[in-house]
Amino acid sequence: MSVPRRLLGIARNARPASVPCCAPKPRQLSIISARQQSNQATRRIHQQTPRKAQHAAAVQEVEIESTNPALSFPCLDAHESRSASLSKRSLAGPEPSYTSGHTLNFHSRQPILLDWGGILPEFNIAYEAWGSLNQDKSNAILLHTGLSASSHAHSTETNTKPGWWEKFIGPGRPLDTDKYFVICTNVVGGCYGSTGPSSIDPANGERYATRFPILTMEDMVRAQFRLLDHLSIQKLYASVGSSMGGMQSLASGTLFPERVGRIVSISGCARSHPYSIAMRHTQRQVLMMDPNWARGFYYDGVPPHGGMKLAREIATVTYRSGPEWEMRFGRRRADPSRPPALCPDFLIETYLDHAGEKWCLEYDPNSLLYVSKAMDLFDLGQEHRERINKVRKSNSGKLQAYLDGSAIETDTSSDVCSLTLPDQPYEEKEQPADFDAKAVEADGSAPPADLVAGLKPLANTPALVMGVASDILFPAWQQREIANTLKRTGNKNVTHIELGEDKSLFGHDTFLLDLENVGGAVKSFLG
Incomplete structure (x- = not known):
């Protein structure tokens, strides 16, 4: 009977019970390296040995422990435990809704064509509102959210849980509900009541999942303006947003300049940068x-x-x-x-x-x-906008075909889902000899002509642009770029504020926390 594998841990200095006939003679041992001795000792383990030798080796194995104890991993234990509990839950049916509370809902039965050719046959917008709409409906403020926020920016009678901008909204607050009618939506693509990947596709009664079409910031804004149409709001008093909302606020002004009275963009950008x-x-x-x-x-x-x-x-x-x-x-x-x-x-x-x-x-x-x-994908540069407009025009037939009840033809040769990885991976290249680092204007002092042309629709729109020096996700130079670009368009009413580290150390999240500096600037700008 061969020795079990667990005995491979036998101590190196353990003496074999018997020496095979092929073992070297005693005088040869002096010229054999320690490594060779170890290898030979290992090979002997796999050979037949008397039961007494096996027993002795087994006893020795039991007595010898690892030099160090094994580490524990409570973080992995917690992960496995949660997976197990979720597995039991999944047997009872689909996971629960992510919606965090009661919202108002706008359901559009009219299809919407998305920038990259996708179509939503119908869609839902979850929204909440505070304050009262005046008689001529001129006091509406559209508040745009960050990536993961719901429409619950402030508590309501039907959802008393504090909202993500609770201290910024209300009577006498930056978004003064004694003056303004404030609307906040959950974006299309989200999961807090608006149509997104977890929603049911009316075409087959199943969840969209990754059959959901690719979105852009402009797609989200167009869906929001469908809601404004439903509410008979022809022109916003202001479009206000932070982070992703700051991007949407700019997008709303470029898409619908005649319908946006003023712009507030906090810790946003006019185009996403590589970091x-x-x-x-x-x-x-x-x-x-x-x-x-x-x-x-x-x-x-x-x-x-x-x-x-x-x-x-x-x-x-x-x-x-x-x-x-x-x-x-x-x-x-x-x-x-x-x-x-x-x-x-x-x-x-x-x-x-x-x-x-x-x-x-x-x-x-x-x-x-x-x-x-x-x-x-966000880029308000003119070149990008022209490219997207061409794509939208080429896909306009899809929307008309849907409205006519015809089959929608898909050009598989240009299918946007046929992305393949390049044959050759990207490799670092030597910096060109004529490369001028000063030409790369990371401080926003000289915005490119392409971006100036792209923001031209905002030339007559008053704008507040805020940045935070400690922000690493949307660095302050990007807000400077927005402000300088708007000024280059001829806009004479641009307010740019940058909070230094002496005023805020909270990085990108400053817009959620700094009621005095962020809130104060917003209140002053809105009037």
Whole structure:
């Protein structure tokens, strides 16, 4: 009988019970290296040995332990435990709605053509409103949200939970409900009541999942203006937004300049830049690599909560700033009395872990993919807009065919879903000899002519543009670029405010937290 595999851990200095006939003679041992001796000892283990030798080796194996104990991984235990509980829940039916409370709803039965050729046969917009619309309907403010926010910006009678901009909305507040009628929507593509990937496709009665079409910021804005049409609001007093909402606010003014009285864009941009695209790409990748994502068709099973948790942790790193975290956490560990661990150990790690765990089941993973991709595609430059307009024109026949009840022809040769990876990966190239670093205007002092042309529709629209020096996701130079570009269009009413680190250390999330500086500027601008 051969020795079991578990005995391969026998100590190197264990003496074999018998020496095979092929073993070297004693005088030869002096010239054999230690490695050869070890290899030979290992080979002997697999040979037949007397039962007594096997017993002795087994006893020796029991007595010898690893030099160090195995680490514990409570973070992985928690992940596996949640997966197990979600697996039991999935047996009872689809996962529950992500909608966080009662909203008003606008349902459009008219189809909408999206920028990249997709069609939504009908769609729903979840929205909430505060204040009263005046007689001539001239006091409406459209408030745009960030990526993951719902329409619940402020508490209502039917949903008393505090909203994400609770302190900014109300009588005497920056968005003064004694003066204005404030409307906030959940964007198309979201999961808090508006039509998105988790919604039912009326064509087949199944969830869209990743059959949902690619979106743009402009698609979301067009859907919002369908709501304004429904409310008979011809012109907004103001379009206000922060982060992704700041992008939408600019988009609303360029798409409908005659319907927007003034623009507020806080911590936004006129075009997404490589760093923010890279960070959102990373979030999407860790989510899509979660086996439970199942290419988007997870609604009747276990949702990809692990991928969502990691995606949120990456996002949270970009939302706050280094100076703030230095003050809040420093290099402190959660429990200095314990040895270091590979699971969350430093206070900053436990903070990120908690933020990811808390959020991973509050937002639809597919919505994160689609809405974040729409942010990446955002570019108000003239060249990009002309390209998209050509695509829309070429796809206009699809919308007409749908309205006529005809079959929609799909040109598979130009199918936008036929993306393939390049044969040759990108390689670093040497910097050209004539490269002029000064020509790359990262400070926004000289906006490109293409962007000036793209923002020309806003030449007569008063605008407030705010940035935060500690913001790493939408760095302050991007808000300077917006302001300078608007001035280049001939706009004489541009207010640009940049909060230095002496006023705010909260990074990108400053717009959620700084009632005095952000709120004060908004209130002053709106009048």
